[in-house]
Amino acid sequence: MKYQRIIQWTFLALFLILIFTGRIQIWMAVFFISLLGALFFSRFYCGWICPINTIMEQQDRWFRKQKKIRKPVPAWAKNPALRYGFLLIFLVLMASALRFGLKLPVLPALTVLGILVSLFFVPEFWHRYLCPYGTLQQIPGKAARKKWQVNSKECISCGLCVKVCPAEAVTIPESRSPAVVSPRDCLACTACARVCPKECIQYG
Missing domain, CATH: 3.30.70.20 (Alpha-Beta Plaits)
Structure with a gap:
């Protein structure tokens, strides 16, 4: 667990550095490498690298300590159309930014959205039904050699x-x-x- 925390905070620091230096697109290289790695090591990106998850874990600890209860996953959110629709929007925005050289703050905005969602709803809502990173990771994760x-x-x-x-x-x-x-x-x-x-x- 100690090593896991070190790795999580290291990648969170890298993510923030890339944001403040205007090089956030480099993060997509980290993600795509981990996407390939998921075929062998499962969704390690989500639990060990993802900056959104690292921040959400701290939120979750605070909520548990304060014994505060967040809203459960809404029934309508379990429709696969929401997950894949959100993924489509994410991919279109990323492709547009790369194709036309637009500086759209897609990744920082996604991070803020994940944090805001988890302030009001249980973590499952974001991790399983909204996060486009997670939706993409599900495919290789299912076939992972180690799990x-x-x-x-x-x-x-x-x-x-x-x-x-x-x-x-x-x-x-x-x-x-x-x-x-x-x-x-x-x-x-x-x-x-x-x-x-x-x-x-x-x-x-």
């Missing part, structure tokens, strides 16, 4: 992993059945592994 998995023989179905997952990636399909991690939705953030009393959620 977080639950040892079904050791799992006691306590549900702690389900409660802490910020992307609704961990589920218990049936009562008392072992938990299951969806590689497509898993952010590789290690939150589930950290709370598992049996230490049966492992990466491999």
